[in-house]
Amino acid sequence: MSLSVRFNNIVKDFGPVRVLHGVDFALKPGRVVGLLGENGAGKSTLMKILAGYERVTAGQLLIDGVPRHFADAREAEKLGISLIHQEFNLAEHLTIAQNIFLGHEKTRGLLLDREAMSREAATYLAQVGLDVDPDTRVSELIVAEKQLVEIAKALSRKARLLIMDEPTASLSPGETVRLFELMSRLKSEGVTIVYISHKLDEMEAHTDEVVVMRDGSFVTRAATADVDRRQMANLMVGRDVSDMFPPKKYVTPDAPALLRVTDLIVPGWVENLSFEVRAGEILGFAGLVGAGRTEAFEALLGLRKKSAGLVELEGRAVDIRDPRDAMELGFTYLSEDRKGKGLHVDLGLRENLTMMTLEKYAHPWLDLNAGRAALDKAIHDFGIRLRDRDCAARSLSGGNQQKLALAKYLHSNPRVIVLDEPTRGVDVGAKRDIYALIHRLAAEGRAVVVISSELIELIGLSHRVAVLHGGHLQAMLGPDQLTEENLIAHATNTHHS
Ligand SMILES: Nc1ncnc2c1ncn2[C@@H]1O[C@H](COP(=O)(O)OP(=O)(O)OP(=O)(O)O)[C@@H](O)[C@H]1O
Ligand SMILES: [Mg+2]
Structure with missing residues (x-):
């Protein structure tokens, strides 16, 4: 049931600007793969291509060995590929349930089955631990809640390959723990997961393997067990980054x-x-x-x-x-x-x-x-x-x-x-x-x-x-x-x- 994915020399231009320079690697099925890279390295762009939100300029995307060109996200979803967006992709004026089922509305005869959608939405919200009425408008939610709705929406699509683009950036520690429990459950069900985060401790604890991108190219991959946080940081940046914090300056007692x-x-x-x-x-x-x-x-x-x-x-x-x-x-x-x-x-x-x-x-x-x-x-x-x-x-x-x-x-x-x-x-x-x-x-x-x-x-x-x-x-x-x-x-x- 797992999907295998191969990026074959993927090139992506935005107008005159090349942001992916021939990315070449494979995702092994059934694993949690951490995707690392500095801001602007091209992680989100590559994943949007995989999930059908962007099209390649050149190169090929192979899914289970078959070349694919997705016209839109729904085609990718049909194959079981689902992306949780870094910058949320929710319709603010719609309710949580409407967002979750957007484009996949449940119907009874010719009518929308709102009740069924709310009911089912509630079960996904429970899985991500969001205790909010599914009929609440998204515009009324705080950032962390919007993030949880994004995740619930991806769950509803029953993905075989789930891409999470910085899902924990706005979550509390408790919500984060729950997300990782969910992730390991999905993995045990055979779902392949691509996990993007700048939190290297999460990478260390929750991925099987890390793939590093720099300046729009694939740099290297390593089994997570073989690299520590410090090495991950150095791989992404391409230079040594120790001493994150400057020494603290003393505040004088008479400072106003x-x-x-x-x-x-x-x-x-x-x-x-x-x-x-x-x-x-x-x-x-x-x-x-x-x-x-x-x-x-x-x-x-x-x-x-x-x-x-x-x-x-x-x-x-x-x-x-x-x-x-x-x-x-x-x-x-x-x-x-x-x-x-x-x-x-x-x-x-x-x-x-x-x-x-x-x-x-x-x-x-x-x-x-x-x-x-x-x-x-x-x-x-x-x-x-x-x-x-x-x-x-x-x-x-x-x-x-x-x-x-x-x-x-x-x-x-x-x-x-x-x-x-x-x-x-x-x-x-x-x-x-x-x-x-x-x-x-x-x-x-x-x-x-x-x-x-x-x-x-x-x-x-x-x-x-x-x-x-x-x-x-x-x-x-x-x-x-x-x-x-x-x-x-x-x-x-x-x-x-
Ligand atoms: N729609 C767009 N139009 C023009 N340039 C874009 C567009 N989307 C992304 N880019 C550019 O592509 C490059 C890669 O961006 P991308 O969002 O993939 O980086 P990222 O690795 O996800 O970074 P971050 O860690 O900050 O999320 C950046 O230089 C960005 O400015
Ligand atoms: Mg990004």
Whole structure:
């Protein structure tokens, strides 16, 4: 029942730009294959070809020895190939059940059988552990829930080959564990799985084999048992990447608090949250999905209603109605929902970069040259990898979209910076660049808040970490309390001191 797949010299051009340069390797059936590569290496593009979302420019795709040219994803699905998209591919205005059965609607006679679809959708949601009514509109879901719906949708297609493109990027630890259980069940049923992730510990623990791509080509493959994390990182980047985190700079005791929040209440999410971040400080925020971290900062930015709370920026009480207000006060927030809130993916890179600070470029007509120069600088400073400066943000790889979003939100030169999952979907090399950038921002005397689900990242970066649980500040951990055990214990409220 397993599928065998062979990529035969696959070439892919987007217009004048070649992104796959003759990729050549086979996927062994019935195994979990990890696909590794830096941002922009071509992983998603290759998998979209396999799943019928993109067509090859040259080369051949062999499925069970037969050459195939899929006209669309449905043809690939008919053979049992299913892709869980990195950038979700859900129709926001439809319900969960409608999304799951989109193009595969169940009918009774001539009518849609909504009840049967909702019922069956519920069983897939249960398998991925999403406890939400299948008739909920997708637009009402948070990022992690959308990811789980993507997975449920793939399950409903009964794939023989399942491609997961960074499925855990936005999942909580509990949801991640459940996903891996699901993965090993599917594997035992003979499903071949291609697993893409920048989380190398997951690669180590859950794949049988890793395949490495670099710059649009196949580089090497290895049995997972034969390589460790460090070697995987070096293979993808093609150079040594140790020392992910720069040494922490000491925050002087007299450094002023740039952001102070007192007794913030966000109905349904956050209760009496108080904290401060000082100039030069990196404050981490840990907690499970739903702990209220994102909601707290959305409320501070005026994106969500708060019922109480005093907010002071550089010692002055402020009233922030929306993110533009905040930006004018030197306070910026990069949302975790990159596609939904961070970037306008249909616009160009320059438009995205300068959109929030347009005044700077209007004298009074729009100074395009200055905008272009700013883009060049951002591409350089943030290490954005692209082939074409005039493309839409949509055509950047996932990790490079994240770097563009960072550049966009830092473009206004803020004093207080909140980064929500800043390295989600970013490869090891680029991660190290972003960590160095965060340190530089702090060293320049700004206050930085990092919300992250990666404990190693919080520990490696932060001076202190605030741990939220169920909307409460469970602990504020100082430098010598920053261990994974401590963070997990407080985040799950199982700490006994
Ligand atoms: N629709 C498109 N139009 C133009 N260029 C594209 C398009 N899709 C992808 N590319 C380019 O192809 C290259 C490979 O992108 P791809 O998304 O496959 O990378 P990736 O390995 O999945 O990276 P990441 O780890 O960041 O997700 C990138 O340079 C990207 O900018
Ligand atoms: Mg990708």
